[in-house]
Amino acid sequence: MPMKHLLLLFVPILVRGYKTHVAEQPDDIPDIPSQLHDTVQELALAFSLVLQNLTNASGIIRSGDQHLDRSQITYHPGNLQVDEEFVADKAAGFYEVLHDFFHGLGDVEEAHSMAALCPHAFIPNIMACIKASSCIIQMGIPNLIDMEIYAGMLEQMIRFEEIMWPLLRDALMTEPGGGTVADDLVFPEMFACDGTVHTAGNTVLLSVDSEHAETLAVAAALHEATVASHQILDSHVLNSSMDDTIDKLQRTWHGPCQKIGCDHTNYWDIFFRHHEHSLALINVGHPALLRSDIHMRFMLQHRVQRFIGDNHRDYSFVEKYARMDQEQAYSWDVAVAYHSRNKEALQSLASMLLSSVPESRLERLVDRHKLAWAEEELLRETSVTSTAVAHNISANQMSALEVDEGEGEAGDAQWGRRRRRRRRRRFFKAIVKAVVKVVQVVAKAIGSLLACMGDFGKFAATGYTRAFTPSTAGSIGLSAGNTNFLKDILGGSTPSGWISLDMGFSVGSTSEIWWAGAGFSGSLVCDTTGACSIYVAVAILATGNAKMPVSALCPLGASIGAMDCSHCAGASMTILCCSFDLTNGNNGCR
Ligand SMILES: *[C@@H]1O[C@H](CO)[C@@H](O)[C@H](O)[C@H]1NC(C)=O
Ligand SMILES: *[C@@H]1O[C@H](CO)[C@@H](O)[C@H](O)[C@H]1NC(C)=O
Ligand SMILES: *[C@@H]1O[C@H](CO)[C@@H](O)[C@H](O)[C@H]1NC(C)=O
Numbered sequence: 386m387p388m389k390h391l392l393l394l395f396v397p398i399l400v401r402g403y404k405t406h407v408a409e410q411p412d413d414i415p416d417i418p419s420q421l422h423d424t425v426q427e428l429a430l431a432f433s434l435v436l437q438n439l440t441n442a443s444g445i446i447r448s449g450d451q452h453l454d455r456s457q458i459t460y461h462p463g464n465l466q467v468d469e470e471f472v473a474d475k476a477a478g479f480y481e482v483l484h485d486f487f488h489g490l491g492d493v494e495e496a497h498s499m500a501a502l503c504p505h506a507f508i509p510n511i512m513a514c515i516k517a518s519s520c521i522i523q524m525g526i527p528n529l530i531d532m533e534i535y536a537g538m539l540e541q542m543i544r545f546e547e548i549m550w551p552l553l554r555d556a557l558m559t560e561p562g563g564g565t566v567a568d569d570l571v572f573p574e575m576f577a578c579d580g581t582v583h584t585a586g587n588t589v590l591l592s593v594d595s596e597h598a599e600t601l602a603v604a605a606a607l608h609e610a611t612v613a614s615h616q617i618l619d620s621h622v623l624n625s626s627m628d629d630t631i632d633k634l635q636r637t638w639h640g641p642c643q644k645i646g647c648d649h650t651n652y653w654d655i656f657f658r659h660h661e662h663s664l665a666l667i668n669v670g671h672p673a674l675l676r677s678d679i680h681m682r683f684m685l686q687h688r689v690q691r692f693i694g695d696n697h698r699d700y701s702f703v704e705k706y707a708r709m710d711q712e713q714a715y716s717w718d719v720a721v722a723y724h725s726r727n728k729e730a731l732q733s734l735a736s737m738l739l740s741s742v743p744e745s746r747l748e749r750l751v752d753r754h755k756l757a758w759a760e761e762e763l764l765r766e767t768s769v770t771s772t773a774v775a776h777n778i779s780a781n782q783m784s785a786l787e788v789d790e791g792e793g794e795a796g797d798a799q800w801g802r803r804r805r806r807r808r809r810r811r812f813f814k815a816i817v818k819a820v821v822k823v824v825q826v827v828a829k830a831i832g833s834l835l836a837c838m839g840d841f842g843k844f845a846a847t848g849y850t851r852a853f854t855p856s857t858a859g860s861i862g863l864s865a866g867n868t869n870f871l872k873d874i875l876g877g878s879t880p881s882g883w884i885s886l887d888m889g890f891s892v893g894s895t896s897e898i899w900w901a902g903a904g905f906s907g908s909l910v911c912d913t914t915g916a917c918s919i920y921v922a923v924a925i926l927a928t929g930n931a932k933m934p935v936s937a938l939c940p941l942g943a944s945i946g947a948m949d950c951s952h953c954a955g956a957s958m959t960i961l962c963c964s965f966d967l968t969n970g971n972n973g974c975r
């Protein structure tokens with residue numbers, strides 16, 4: 386039974402979730418051996434970066450060989466074996482950290498059998514290994530890992546698991562010889578940390594103060610209303626009255642909304658306000674309940690988007706119930722606050738790791754191209770600085786600066802000034818001769834990757850939906866400019882004049898009524914030089930596109946050719962930065 390030790394290690398997770406607030410002594414330490422403390426923190430960083438990597442890989446593979454921006458992406462997808470290697474390489478750093486963790490457990494035999502569950506380059510197990518590592522990380526809360534970091538990780542993971550992973554797996558499966566990718570291995574139960582039930586029953590286990598009791602009561606109410614919402618949406622059939630369905634949903638949320646202050650008549654207000662409850666769970670230190678809370682909120686959003694797609698001919702659901710931009714200001718603010726706290730927490734973990742673990746350990750988490758880019762950037766910045774400094778020195782401003790500084794000093798200013806001057810000269814010389822250090826390169830690369838990740842946003846875009854391929858689509862509406870230029874762009878040519886667009890795009894799996902994949906929605910100005918591409922942070926999206934009868938953004942009528950005017954709206958969190966060319970659908974992420 387080589388896995389027994391790990392079993393012992395994993396069981397306390399479930400129990401600890403309930404116990405943290407009962408016994409909140411600082412010495413209530415996690416059951417992670419101390420030699421593995423920094424490995425668990427490293428795993429949390431690798432976790433976020435691997436989701437980003439795999440989202441990028443999925444976009445590249447799903448684009449096929451045609452729609453990639455060749456100035457950025459040199460890889461040619463389409464050959465199963467090579468694609469599998471490509472994907473495996475995207476998870477290489479993450480697996481190394483995970484294996485470090487297993488080996489750090491001490492027992493060699495055990496480490497090997499653990500590592501055998503997550504072998505390098507074995508695609509079918511990737512999702513299961515990512516989930517298992519989230520459970521390892523959960524054990525590190527709160528001493529090694531902040532709840533906020535965990536929350537951000539889970540928000541990304543659920544989107545990846547539900548939207549991106551199936552797309553990636555299916556893309557590989559449909560390649561010649563790809564049948565075997567489908568067989569996901571079932572993981573031993575000990576790797577699981579899902580499954581906290583929200584029923585009021587759990588509160589019986591706890592001796593809690595009133596704040597905790599209230600939070601748990603809200604958890605139960607939200608859970609109940611969410612389950613009921615799924616049932617209502619599922620039972621809406623072809624002939625059902627949309628008004629009745631909306632009415633049932635609104636009545637379901639009336640009670641919970643009185644508890645949390647949401648507007649029961651607007652789905653998006655409920656969705657945004659729900660984040661305040663996640664903040665409360667973070668405050669009371671309840672990782673297991675937070676995990677199921679995030680899952681629950683996402684799955685209902687996903688269901689609502691599906692519903693909009695399935696009922697795309699009936700715009701009234703969007704008009705009367707999923708009313709984006711009509712939410713209460715506070716509901717929106719609290720959702721933004723939750724996500725920005727999570728983002729900041731991950732960034733500070735990364736800077737802490739950069740100063741505490743050898744850079745070679747973090748270097749392996751980042752793509753070589755990204756490291757090369759970071760080094761170039763740093764060298765460029767350094768040479769700009771040294772040129773500027775050299776110029777300023779020759780302008781003889783250095784001594785003025787020194788005198789200024791010296792004047793504030795009393796006593797033997799003369800000595801102090803002289804010493805300072807010498808030090809300052811050495812300092813300037815050091816800059817001019819600077820060689821970029823590896824740790825700076827790694828910091829720059831990771832900083833740039835994390836900057837693209839975890840920003841929360843909402844969107845509501847209307848336009849003519851144009852599918853470039855079954856996996857790439859764009860939606861283009863005219864917010865200002867000439868309709869002739871809109872026709873140009875819809876026809877796939879560069880507009881001959883200035884035009885402002887309401888637009889969206891998605892790379893993954895797209896049809897007119899359903900987009901899933903990496904995407905963005907916003908506005909774009911195409912200028913007379915014909916530049917019609919954007920570089921933005923994209924999110925993992927799944928949106929239902931409802932057909933719109935009339936809209937100023939679709940000035941050419943409800944449809945033009947095979948393109949219908951449609952509307953999609955939603956909320957998302959960014960995962961990476963990509964470019965997209967609206968005229969031809971070419972895309973790439975760096
Ligand atoms: C991300 O992908 C690169 C290869 O493109 C790889 O070297 C790196 O280790 C991956 N990062 C993680 C966290 O696995
Ligand atoms: C929908 O309504 C039509 C006429 O009202 C009826 O013929 C049809 O059987 C109904 N379909 C379903 C699925 O109930
Ligand atoms: C150089 O001097 C100019 C003006 O005196 C100043 O604005 C600039 O910041 C200086 N640059 C550096 C790198 O010191």
Ligand SMILES: *[C@@H]1O[C@H](CO)[C@@H](O)[C@H](O)[C@H]1NC(C)=O
Pocket residue numbers: 437438441442445457458459460752754755961962974975
């Ligand atoms: C996406 O993958 C390509 C190809 O491997 C790579 O060049 C690029 O740096 C990656 N971008 C990100 C953000 O990982």
